[in-house]
Amino acid sequence: MLYRRRMRNLIRMICLSTLLVTAHAAAETLVLAQLSDRPKKDFKQLRPMAKYVAQHLGHVGITRAEVRLFSELDELIEAVKKGEVHWVTETPYSAAVLVHEADAIPLLMKWKSRQQRYQTLIYTHKDSGLRNLADLTGKRIAFEHNNSFSSYYLPRMILEKHGQSLNFIHSLHAARDSNKVNHLFSRNEKNNLLWVHKRLVEAGALNDGDWQNPDRVPDALKSELRIIYRSEPYPRALELVSSKLSAERAAALKALLLGMTSDSHGKLLSRYEQTSGFETLNEDVPKLLAEIYNNSRNWSE
């Protein structure tokens, strides 16, 4: 805990210093950002792509690139707003917030973790006898955290669409509302899975990518669990740019990214959060983002 806090402070300091340096050369330095609770891992994942892009956008005056990681969405929003961050790669929920609160512009869909689209799965322990979403009334469901699209926004939206109202509880020890679906955050997918499996909670939500990954959901555990709901497929992740970035540079970035395929830039893409390629936006994406944003605005917590 202490270590993590320290690391976070360190990152902040690094970021602040780079900010001071880059203030003069904003035109030249492209800043790529992301929300992160694992900065070391994420920095490693983003850094090569940023470097590559900087090397190939010289024609639009970009000679350098930086990676900035943010632990809080609000901070990221502020940075995008100010144009301190030019380029963000995020999941749909964060992207929706950025688009609507920081004037970020969606650029491309990113096939993150080798998934073009992904689903949310709501699951219970087989022994629980809970077989549909309606059974969850008065029960507890664990989401990962409040920035998660697949494990918070989407399942909550689904539950609400199915007529369930949700009650946030702080911890496993907190009292629950017997008429609502009581939700709490497990912080990560591991806890989410174990809580359900060890019957600390009655249900959990994970995306299909995690579910299929035996490292995250071992088969032994999976066999004792039951999926009671699968969502529609949603874009896996989005590349957004700040509205402060010039159109020319945004276009150049878009073109550059689109030009990358697994065949031509397999290694670089793979290091970039195991991306397998980029896809231009369709008209559904803005709608989806707007819907996500609007729904989330109604949630009190």
Added chain:
Amino acid sequence: MKHSIATRYGILLAVMTALVGCCVLLVNIFYLERYAHAAIDEGQQHLTEAVEKQLIRDAQLVAESLASNLDAAVYSSDFSAIQEQLEALSHNTNVAYTYIHDASGRVIHDGSAELHNFGRHISELLPPGLPVMLDADTRKIGQYIHVAQPIRSGETTFAVLRIAITYTEAETDIREMSADLALQSRELRNNIIVTSLSIIILLLASAMALVFFLSQHLLSPIRRLVDHCRRYTAGENQIRFKLERADEFGLLGDALEEMKDSINLSRSQVERLAYHDALTQLPNRRMFNEELNKMLSWADRHNNQVAVLFIDLDHFKRVNDVAGHEVGDKLLIQAANRLTNLLVTEAESIDFPVPESLLLARLGGDEFVMMLPNCKDRSQISRIATRIADVLDHSFTIEDRRYTVSASVGITLFPEHGRSVTELLKQADIAMYAAKHSGRKRHRFFEPQMNNEVISKMLIQQDVRDAMQRGELKLAYQPIVDIVSNEIIGAEALLRWEHPEQGPIAPDTFIPLIEKTDQIMPLTLWTLEHACHDLIQQIIPRRSHFKLSVNISGAVLREPAIQDAIHNIIQRAQLPAHTLHLELTETSMMENIQSCADTLQAWKQMGAAIWIDDFGTGYSSLSYLHSLPIDGLKIDRSFIAELDQGQGDQVIETIITMANAMGLKTVCEGIETESQQHFVHNRGGDYAQGYLYAKPAPLKQLLKLLDKETLYEPL
């Protein structure tokens, strides 16, 4: 030196050093091994305890630290956070288990990703004997340390962290460490052995160095003393043994110095004895020889002349005989003193850098010898020789009696006459001999022809004794006839010497020589004895009144023993009276008429007749004839020989007349012609002897003559 003290002590020192070194080494190794074993065992035990304590502390610390970190995660069932915390421990092979259980003992987390033991009661998982409680607890069971650490929220324990840590690895480490220690101890031991051996070798080298030092420095006084002793033995008299040290070496040196002084004193006494004549205190022959030898070398190098004077006292023997050896010795001492004084005086006149070189020595008996270096000419030497003769010519007064001797001096010169000591001394002796023969109180320089004369004379003197023993001496008999009847009435026994190298030697040649020696006595007796033997054995049976004449040398008359000796021979032979005629020369009897008369009287009483030989050549005084018991005269052949020249007739006539008047018989010697025979016959001579009748011939011839002749009646 193979067995020097230094070598011996060096070997001893080296052996002791090696022995002590080896003992120390062995003791060191023994205790080192013991210490190492004890240290390793004890160390291992202490280390095990220490490691155990440390492990317990570490385990407690880890548990405490973990528990304090885990409170939030446990409270919120943040399994992944818990797992992250436990993961580091779970992966450690020394950690047997990590469990977190709630207050009721249900397992919340077991460190695994899938939480296999979730919900199980902790007692099922823990080893038996480990109580399940919520308090902090640390226990060692078997190879494990079990730690229970409560996870609290405020004062309330809501979970317990349990970990077990094995110290197998630590034990392995300790064993390895002990093995390392043992290895190091072995290395240390080897190092000690190597170092100790090096030290021993160093000590040995030091011992050797010490021995070298000892032999070089400490023992050097001894070597010096040994060296001095050898040099002293080799003849370096002036060597000093004193070391001027206060220690034992110094005492040894002092003792040797005292010994040297004592030896030097003895040596000087011995030298004095060896090189000096005990009687006169003059240098002896040996010293003279050595000094002369040195002088000759020097003179040879410096072209110098050296004279050797051989001094012999004349008549000294007579002094000895008459007055006794004590008087003789005193005379010799006085003579030596006179010569020494002379030498001192003469030393000034001889210009020679070393005065001591004028050496006077006594060779023995009455022989002195003097060495005169740097002599310019013969006149100077002659003068000195004359002075020597002069100083010895004065009479010597001994015990209130006066004795007179004279000296003959023989002189030889280096390098003129000879180049060696022996040669020079011999030649000086010869020259002295020659001087003596030329009359007393003379000196002669050596001349080469003296050599032969004197040598042959000396040889004769030396050989006569051998000649008697070897039978080289023979008797020849010359008949004496009655001048009227021409009958053989007797014969004269004459000595003949058939020398093996020189042939027959005439009696005239050798008898005078022998008379000068002490051989004359035995020779006289030999002649008499043989003559008596022939007379009694061969002649008397043929002619009972045969008269055999035997010459008695005047020289033997001086010998007191002669009277008895001849007396004994006559007695032994048991000769008939008047058959033995003893012939003596006039001169020999005149020297001491009284004692001579007594002797002759004694012989006469034994029945021998006394005749005077060679009568007329001596004193020519007839007066003494009355005082001697004489039976007849033999008229010297020289008067007979003169008859043919018309001389001597007066003398012969006078002698015969006088003899007849005195009742003495006469024999005329050397009758060779009938005219001589007639003369003697006419003048009234009794008997004749000579070549006219017969030459001297061996006994056989005489016997033949006697056998042929008709027997005559005795005279």
